[in-house]
Amino acid sequence: MRDSFVIGQYDWLKTQGGRPAGERRYAILRVGKIKTKGQLGAALSHNFRERHTPNADLDRLHENTVLKGPENGQDVVAAWEARAPEKIRKNAVHALEYFVGASPEKMAAMSRTQQDAYFRKALDWFEARHGKDNVLSAVIHRDETTPHMQILVIPLDARGKLNARELVGGKATLSKMQTDFAHEVGIAFGLERGRERSQATHQTIKEYYAHAQEPVEADFRLPERRKGHVLGVGRESDEEWRQRATEAAREAIVRAKAQYEDRLRQIERGAAQLLAGIRTHEQALRRGLGLSTPEERQMADIHMNGLLITARTRELSPTESRELVEAVETVLGPDGMTRLLGGDLDQLPGETFADRTQAAAPVLHALVDAGRDVTLALDRLEGHWRSLEEARQAEQEEKRMRARTVVIEKTHDHTHDEGDVWEL
Template identity: 60%
Template structure:
C-alpha cells in the first residue's frame, strides 16, 4: 500500500474512532496511572503473614535480597511483631467474630512512570499518599508504612486498623461498597496522583474488563492453556482489520494477563501457606504475649532451681552437723557410763542427769528471744549453767581424785534434781 493508501486508512480509522466515542485513541497512547488498591485483613494470622511479607521475614521470591536494604520504613516498627503489638494497643476489647481486623493499601503507579522518577520524586509521591491515608483513617490508626524498592517496580504498602469514631472495628464504613472504592480511587488520583503526573485509570473500560477476565481465568486455573487472540483481518479491502504491530500488542497483552493471573494464583497459594504456617506456629509457640509470659516463667523457674540447690546444700551441711552433734552426744554418754562403772557410781542416774541437762540446754536455746528475762526470773538456775559445771567437775575428779568435796555420791545415794 502506497503513501496515499496509508493516508486514506488513517482518515478512515479517525472517522471510525470518532464514531465509537474516541476509545481507539487510547490504544497506542502512553499514559501514566496512579494505582491504589485496598485489601481486607480478616484474621490476625492473615495480618501476621502480610506483615512478614512486608518486612521480608519470610522467603519473598519476587524480591531481590541484595536490594532489601533500599526499603524504607516510614511509619511504625521494623518487625511484624512490633506492628501486631501496636494493633493490640489500638484494638477494642470486644471484637466481632466476622470483623475485618485491618485494611492493607498498595500504593503504586505505572512501572514506566515510577522508574522515570528520581528517588526524591518517588519519596515525595509516597509521602503525599501516606498523608492522604492518614487524613482518611486518622494518623494514629496507620500502623505501618513501608516503601519497597527491592521488587521490579517501587511501591508502598500501608497497614491500617479500621476504627470508626466510636473506636469500633468498622471497615464497612470506609470501603463497604463498590461505589466507595471507586470514589476513593478517584479522590486519590485527584489529590495525590495528579500532582506527580499520574492520572486515574479508565472507569468501566471494556478493554480493561476483557483483560481482567483473562487474568481471572488464569487466576482460578493457573494450569489453563494460553490462547492468543486471532488477528482481525477486516472486511472488504481489509477495512477494520489490525496491523501486525497492533496484533502483536494484543497478543502480548493476552500473554501478560495470563502470566499475571498465574503469578497472582501462585502468590495467593504462597500467602495461604504462610497464613497456615503462621497459625500453626502460634499454636505451638503461642502469641507474642504468651511467649513473653513463658519466658518470664522459665526465668523464675531457673531462679527457684538455683535457690533449691542452695537450700539442698545448706540442708546437707545441717544434716552433717546434726550427725556430728549426735556423735558427740553418744561419746559423752558412753564416756559417762564408763566413768560411772569405773568409779562405782549409779550408771543409770548419771545417764539420766546428762540427758536432762542436754534437754534443758536445748529448751533454753529454743526459747523465744522476746522472753529471756521472764524465763530467767521464773526458773531457778538453768540447765545451761548446770551442764558446763557438771562436765568440769567430772574432769576435775579425774585429775584430782583425792579431793573428797568433788567426789560424786556413792551408788547407794540418789542424785538430786538440781534444786
C-alpha cells in the first residue's frame, strides 16, 4: 500500500529515543490511501486472507474476526460501489485503510476480552468520525504475531464526493487524529500517545515482511569486567569473570536458537500458505482446461448436488457459493460451461425439466457472485419459468374442464323432479 501516512509509535518502527523496548504502551494508528479499485481488491484480499499472507499462521485463521461488514472482499467492493459517487476523479483516493493496534508487550498483557473491547471502541470512534455508513469493513487479525484491526473507509465528504484530503490531508490533521485517538480510545486501556514530532522512522508492511526474512544475527558481547572501587574493593576475579561470560554466552545461544526456531516456523507457515495457493491455482487451471480426473468429477458432482439441495432451504454462504461454482466447472468442463453461459440449462442436474430449472437459479446466482456474465442464461431461465407457469396454468384449466364435464354428465343421467335446480 503506497503513500501511507504513519502516526504514533509502534512495533513496526526503528525507534530513536522514547521508551525502551518492553516498556512501550503506545496506541497504534496508521492510515493508508487506496487510489484504485485494483488496490482496493488487493487490500481486501489481504484482510480476508484470500491470498498468501506472509507471517500469518494458517492454524490460527479461525481466530480472525469480522467486526463489521461482509465476510469477503468481493462483497465489500460491492458495498463500496453502492456508496461511491457516479463520477470519480481520475486522481481520487478511493478508500482509506486504517491499522489499529498497540505496542506488542501491552497488547500481549491484555486479555482477549480487553482486546475486543479496545477494537470495538476504536471502531465506534471511526464510525463517529467518518460516518457509520462510510465504514465498510473492520477485521481483527489474530493470526499474526500481535493482534490488530484493519478498517476500510470510503472517504466521502458532506457533498457525497470522494475527498480524502479533507479527512486526512496534512501533517496537522494527522497529528490531531493521533492525539484524539489516544485520548478518546487508548487511555481507557492504559495506552498513551506516541511522542509528537518524533524522529522515529517507520517501516511499511512490505519492509517489515522483508525484514522478517533476513537472517538472524546473534546479538552477543562479552560482559565487561567489574573493576571495583578504590583500592580494588569489589574487583572481579578472573574465574568470576569467566563464569559470568560463560553464562552470558549460554543465554545468547539460547536466544539465538529461539529466534532461529521462530523464523523456521514462520518460513514453514509461509511455505504452507504458498503451497495451498499453488494448489488452488493449479485446480482452477485444470478445471479451465478440462483436465479433471473422473474421480474429481464424481466428487464434484456429489458436492454440487449437496449444495443444490441446501439451496432449496436457505441462501448459500459466500464460501458455499464459491464451492458451487468450482463444482459446476469441474463437472461440466470448459465446453459445458460455455454452453451453460450461453443459455443451455438442460445439462444441469435433474430428472425433469422443472428440476433442472430449479437447479439453475442457485447456480446462476453463484456465477454472478463470481463475476461471470450470465445474461443469456438468465434470459433462458426466465423463458423456462414462463413455460412452466404456462404449463401449470394449462394443467389447472384442464382439471377444471374435466370436473365440469363430470358434473354435466351426472346432470344428464340423473332423474329429477321439475323443482330440482342444477347449477353448473
